Amino acid sequence: MAIPGALRFLANVQETDKIIYPPAKHAQMICALYENFGIKPVIGNTSAEAGNKQPTIMEMSVNNKLSLALIRFLQYGEDFEQRIHETLYRVKREGIQVVQVRLNLEDPQTSIVAEQLEKKGFIFTGILPGTTGGDLMSMQYFNGIAVDYDAIHVFSNRGQELLDYIRRHDTMGGIN
Numbered sequence: 483m484a485i486p487g488a489l490r491f492l493a494n495v496q497e498t499d500k501i502i503y504p505p506a507k508h509a510q511m512i513c514a515l516y517e518n519f520g521i522k523p524v525i526g527n528t529s530a531e532a533g534n535k536q537p538t539i540m541e542m543s544v545n546n547k548l549s550l551a552l553i554r555f556l557q558y559g560e561d562f563e564q565r566i567h568e569t570l571y572r573v574k575r576e577g578i579q580v581v582q583v584r585l586n587l588e589d590p591q592t593s594i595v596a597e598q599l600e601k602k603g604f605i606f607t608g609i610l611p612g613t614t615g616g617d618l619m620s621m622q623y624f625n626g627i628a629v630d631y632d633a634i635h636v637f638s639n640r641g642q643e644l645l646d647y648i649r650r651h652d653t654m655g656g657i658n
Contacts, residue, residue, distance in 0.1 A: 501526045502587040504619065505596040508606045511647050512587070512619065515609050518640045528593045538565045549579040556615075558591045566602055573625055581623040582607075588616040596621065605651045608644060628654045 500523045504512040509525055516523045538559035544551045551573055559565075573581055583604060585592045596606070599621055610618040631649045636642045 500524065500617070502617065503528050503590045503592045504587060505593045505600075505606075507600075508596075508619075511606070511644070512609055515640070515644065516611065519611055521611065526590060528590050535560050538562045540565060542569065544576075544578060546578075549577070551578050551581045552584070553581065554584045554618075555586070555595070558589070558595050562595060563598060566599065570602060570623070573623070577625075579625050579627050581625070583621045583623070584610065584618040585621065586616040587619050592619065599623075603653060605648065605653070607648055624652075624654065 500516065500521050502512070502516075502523045503526045513523055513525075536557060536559045538555065538561050539557040540553055540555045542551060542553045551569075553569065569581070572578075581604075583599060585596060585599075587609065596604075596619065600606075602623070604621040604623045606619070607622045608620045610620060629649075629652060631645060631652075634645060636645055
C-alpha cells in the first residue's frame with residue numbers, strides 16, 4: 483500500500499522507531515511535526531478491519547468559562563459515530579464553542595476515526611507527542627465560530643506552517 487507524498491514505509495522497523503497511524507490526508511504534516519522534535523516516525527499499515535466490537539470509552543471535560551469541551555478516547559468502539567453524534571448534540575444544545583478531541587496516534591484505528599470526525603466538521607490542529615498513554619493527534623470542532631487566524635502570532639517557521647495548514651483545512655476558512 484503506498485501513501486502519497488514524502489512518506490515511506492520501512493521494511494525493518496527498529497526498536498527505537500515510532501510507529502504511528504495518522505490519516506493519509508495529514509500524514510505528511512504529522513511526520514514533519516514529529517521531525518521537528520527529532521523523531522522520525524514510521525507510518526503503520528492501517529487495518530481494514532471493521533474495528534473494535536466493544537463500546538467506545540471516552541473522557542470528556544467541559545470548561546463552561548472557556549466554552550471548551552475536551553475529549554480523549556481511550557478506546558474506539560462500534561458505537562463511535564453514535565457517541566460523536568450525541569456529543570455534538572450536547573455541545574450545540576449547551577452553546578459550547580470549541581470541542582477539542584485527542585486521538586491516540588499509536589492506535590491503528592485512529593486514521594479511520596479521524597476521517598469520520600472530519601466528516602462531522604472536525605479539523606486537524608496538531609500533535610502532542612510523549613503523553614501518557616501514547617502520542618496524541620489533536621482535532622477541533624468550531625461550533626458556529628470563525629477563527630481569526632491573522633490575530634494569532636507564532637514564533638517559529640514550523641509554527642507558521644502548521645497555522646497555515648490548519649487555516650487551509652478549516653471549512654469556515656477563517657476570517658480574512
